Amino acid sequence: MHQGCAAVLCVLAVLGLEVAALGECELARLLQDKLRYEMRLQYMKHNFPIDYTLRVQHEEVLRTANVTRLRDGKVSEASLRYLWFHACSQAVLHILEVLPEKHPSRGYTQELSQLLDALGVEYSGYRQSDVDAVVADLVKQLHSGDSRQKAVRPKALLDNCLKVLRMLFGAHCRWDSA
Amino acid sequence: MHQGCAAVLCVLAVLGLEVAALGECELARLLQDKLRYEMRLQYMKHNFPIDYTLRVQHEEVLRTANVTRLRDGKVSEASLRYLWFHACSQAVLHILEVLPEKHPSRGYTQELSQLLDALGVEYSGYRQSDVDAVVADLVKQLHSGDSRQKAVRPKALLDNCLKVLRMLFGAHCRWDSA
Numbered sequence: 001m002h003q004g005c006a007a008v009l010c011v012l013a014v015l016g017l018e019v020a021a022l023g024e025c026e027l028a029r030l031l032q033d034k035l036r037y038e039m040r041l042q043y044m045k046h047n048f049p050i051d052y053t054l055r056v057q058h059e060e061v062l063r064t065a066n067v068t069r070l071r072d073g074k075v076s077e078a079s080l081r082y083l084w085f086h087a088c089s090q091a092v093l094h095i096l097e098v099l100p101e102k103h104p105s106r107g108y109t110q111e112l113s114q115l116l117d118a119l120g121v122e123y124s125g126y127r128q129s130d131v132d133a134v135v136a137d138l139v140k141q142l143h144s145g146d147s148r149q150k151a152v153r154p155k156a157l158l159d160n161c162l163k164v165l166r167m168l169f170g171a172h173c174r175w176d177s178a
Numbered sequence: 179m180h181q182g183c184a185a186v187l188c189v190l191a192v193l194g195l196e197v198a199a200l201g202e203c204e205l206a207r208l209l210q211d212k213l214r215y216e217m218r219l220q221y222m223k224h225n226f227p228i229d230y231t232l233r234v235q236h237e238e239v240l241r242t243a244n245v246t247r248l249r250d251g252k253v254s255e256a257s258l259r260y261l262w263f264h265a266c267s268q269a270v271l272h273i274l275e276v277l278p279e280k281h282p283s284r285g286y287t288q289e290l291s292q293l294l295d296a297l298g299v300e301y302s303g304y305r306q307s308d309v310d311a312v313v314a315d316l317v318k319q320l321h322s323g324d325s326r327q328k329a330v331r332p333k334a335l336l337d338n339c340l341k342v343l344r345m346l347f348g349a350h351c352r353w354d355s356a
Binding site: 042045046047048049050051052097098099100101102103104 | 220223224225226227228229230275276277278279280281282
């Protein structure tokens, strides 16, 4: 049933129909599909100069190891998904900022951004008090623009987005049992 | 007649036939065609990140103003074409070096490189004594890799290639009277 459902969502996305009405897990599933290896390779590696890096906020590079450490510190799963959403959205926005209107990776990156915006609606009701303090601080730093910067390859940014997405949404959305 | 001739050369190039047998002016004409605005725009601007620059040798950036200055210093036209060939070839090689195998600008840049290689055959008979001393020095510095470096956008490198090509080959090849 999950497979069939995912196929319908793909068709919806292809048709350009509104994705904002979809739920958190359906949007995360679409993002997982769009972040698959062949697409990251083509759009984030082949289409960029060798060794090209972007300067991003240190907190934007959210790795599975960071999530494991936060989990060990008893940060809630909902807070972690909230953090992932902010880190991944910022990363995608930074990639979009360096792409000219007619760059061959522009359309792909815009589609990622639209899916993340739709997912953002899910998290827009969160208030600072709903989120663990450590995560609220990280999100604040992520958007402040005045913390340490880091040079990262565009594909590495999306590699992290996907790995952490799988880590946080797999069990939550019961993908493993599909 | 020139128009017809250029069309035949284009067909030869499209068919991938040997261009090495073509003369200096025919090769310069093919290069001029391949360096036209729409192609430089697509392959050297749209397909690169915004504000992307390459670090190149200072002498690789050969502008029309440099050529005017050298002409005022009584440097021969043949020496100037020899200098242009070396500057432009190095610039194209530097662009190729930063492009992954599957980058959408790779094929275009390789074709430029092949046309320049074919043109290089025309100049391969030159010895240092055939070239004005000031140009011989500039070519040496250009290949030494130890002079000052400069950050330049890929399109700017090819803009210069084309402008100086027109300046040096227009009258030499009698394109103006075509």
